[in-house]
Amino acid sequence: MVLPCRDEAPALPGLLSRIPPGYRAIVVDNGSTDGSAEVARAAGAEVITVDRPGYGAAVHAGIEAAADGPVCVMDADGSFDPAQLRLVADPVRTGAATLAVGRRRPVGRGVWPLHARIANAGLAWRLRRTTGLGVHDIGPMRCAYRADLLALDLRDRRFGYPLELLIAAGRAGWRVVEVDVDYHPRAAGTRSKVTGTVRGTARAIRDMSAVLAR
Structure with missing residues (x-):
């Protein structure tokens, strides 16, 4: 499984301790300044470093480093429960899906800021109209076979990566x-690069809108 990471040191020990048996954790450090890489190594994870900034750059490098077979991707900020990896992995492993994506269901009020939810809903609506895929979340938890992901030859290396993946999957008939x-809620001491601020959300919308325009 691939865990794109930038300044997530407070979340990593607890997150990595809950990775279910059978999953190989690859933490992709993407410019952290808080010692995330060292914390991840101390917790037993494999760590690779990607100098090129961007969510897509980190995810792509992690997929390249993964072994052949199903690859899960999940944020490293503690907002997802590793025990639920099977929910996205099982449809791919059984052949029921080529790509499984997680639809976020907040466990409490305030977990997912309103500005981010509205932006996500708008992008998902445009995606459904563009591709016909019945998805409602451009979410950061997903699973597909490594070879299938690489065959899509995705180009976006910023926040547009998850949207480009879904568009390409729809066009490929997945x-x-x-x-x-x-x-x-994210682990204490960490901050979202997207949902944490209106500016971060706007940057993600810009990147994803550029993907839709293409």
Whole structure:
């Protein structure tokens, strides 16, 4: 499984301790200044470093470093429960889906800021109209086979990566399923690069809108 990471040191020990057996954790450090890489190594994770900034750059490098077979991607901020990895992995492993994506279901009020939810809903609506895929979340938890992901030859290396993946999957005729996953508050001491501020959300919308325009 691939964990893109930038300044998530407070979240990593607890997160990595809950990774279910059978999953190989690859933490992709993308410019952290808080010692995230060292914390991840101390917790037993494999760590690779990507100098090029951007969510897509980190995810792509992690997928390249992964072994052949199903690859899960999940944020490293503690907002997802690793025990639920099977929810997105099982449809791919059984052949029921080529790509499984998690639809975030907040576990409490305030977990997912309103400005971020509105932006996500708008992008998902445009995606459904563009591709016909029945997805409602451009979510950061997903699973597909490594070879399939690399064959799509995705180009975006910023926040547009998840949207480009879904568009390319729709065009390729993939079977895409959406499963509900719990969305928790981020670990104390970490801050979202997207949902944490209006500016971060606006940057993600800009990157994703550029993908839609293409």
